[in-house]
Amino acid sequence: MAEYFDTDHARDVAALQAGLAARTEWPTWLLIAAVYGGWVCTVWLLHRHLLSLAGATPLFVLLCTWHMSMQHELLHGHPTRLAWLNRLLGYPPLAIWFPYTLYRDTHLEHHRDEALTLPGLDPESNYVPAERWQQWPAWRRALWQARKRFVGRMLVGPPMSAAAVTATAWRALREGDRRYAPMWIAHGISVAALLFVLDVWAGVPWWYYLLAITWPALSIATIRSLYEHRAAPEPKARIVINEAGFVMRLLFLNNNYHLVHHDLPALPWYCLPRAWRLRREAYAHKCGHFVIRGGYGELLRRFAWRATDAVVHPFDAANEVHGAQAVQDENRIAA
Template identity: 65%
Template sequence: MAEYFDTEHAREIAALQGDFLSRSEWPTWTLIVAIYGSWFGILSMLHSGRLLPVVATPLLALLGAWHLSLQHELLHGHPTRWARLNMLLGWPPLSVWYPYTLYRESHLAHHRDEALTVPGIDPETNYVDGDEWARLPRWRRALWQARKTLIGRIVVGPPTSVAAMLAEEAKAVVRGDRRHVPMWLAHGVGVVLLLGWVERYAGIAWWHYLVGVAWPALGLAMVRSLYEHRAASHPKARIAINEAGLAMRLLFLNNNFHLVHHDLPALPWFHLPRAYRMRREAYREKSGGFVIGGYGALIRRYAWRATDAVEYPSSRPNIN
């Protein structure tokens, strides 16, 4: 148990982790069935002509974003103790762009709280080092600044994130690091099979699926990370608490309680709200006031306005 929990709260969390819900993980199993079952159900209705593509497309995009939230839960050790089985449950590339294995590797590296937000160390940072920022051409600065707004993050976030990821992977291969090559080959085969089957069975062209389903799915998923971290001196003050409504909590599997998740990364998604309620004021204080009143508040304030600066503050924390 982390050292910043008092003894009473440690017992409370241990009780949550040992209850029937946590032992059986039936909410997560139900979620897995619901996501894959709904995905196949929508395609079956398209195949039979009972659903129009104009209706199916946004539904599939929504499921794609939900599947990305599910992948996040799986990589944190749910619903089983076997990482390989969890990987198989999350491997189907419904949202196309990111291989599950790569996402798992980079996201677990992100959970080093003392390095959160630091460019070059945190793989999920939304900041750019000052020296690099000074060298960037105007068009790349404009893209980075757009990604700091909610609309820009949805629209240009997916292609810029995918492009940056592919560039890093290509650089690794050039350097002689070919560890990820088998992963990419398997992922590529999976994507080709998925797009081919969707087009043949449901009549959705591969390009339609990429542009109309996979792109919006990633854009919607990136709404959660628009402002869940900020540059601050204390690591815990870098992590947001978003007191979202039920629909968005379900879509993001309660990861909006992001500080709670970082404190308790092994706690299953369905217990995060309860853990937060147990110590609501303490968590709000620990976050340094980094509390957001739901995604509606984010939309009203940051739809077209940047959350903060792209350039990382000059005073970087010491990382051991």
């Protein structure tokens, strides 16, 4: 559900959506062609021995990171109104670790702003309840504390997320919950086929693609979510505006204007900067001035080795048990 400041704001947003780009979605179609075309071209160049594996690695990493950003755009209803077609466009598992369907379902659940950051309610929460924290061993606390730091998040974030998703899937299967079994089977077949083609046709060992390409891609993707939300009394004050530079905005498809995205989730990625500029001061006030003026470079300077905030959620409501799974860090997707 879109949120507007007033009728003038609603009219301005409608004008953005009525423009040629939004009506035809040509920027998103171009994005899809660039991501998949770039990936296929890189594979072809390897196959023809026109590019070394070392030279192809950074291209693969950037394309896989961009692909994850593209998947986020697709699950929000772009570039078509056909959910099945958008799903098909986002389905190829270039980044390997997380099925698109799982990402779509958990992320859409994350868009309940009243539950943002609350463990057990927000599947993308970066916090844990005090009771759970006290029960954890020292090594697990250390990992979570590392995830609150820029460098630590890039190092331990991907394996923690992959391990959590795998553990959740295994626990569900062991408990007889087979709802997601077809999804995991299809994902496994797709991943196996992709790795087979890379290994046999392009000479990219499967283990190399996993560890030297998709792992760094996930690490880069975790930068965006490092301080995307914070614990605050007002739901909208929990959502950041990050005034990132052009390269990072393009890589993350303007999702750095995160409050604008939460307020206008159906607005395509290429309209978000304009929507931010239309009501810059109003949005800054709405999020309690949770604005990162220096972009991701400022985050690196401030939080390279220092935690953004506490791991334990400060609100009493966050320390309640919500359903059978009290903390949904077990199935979080870091991207």
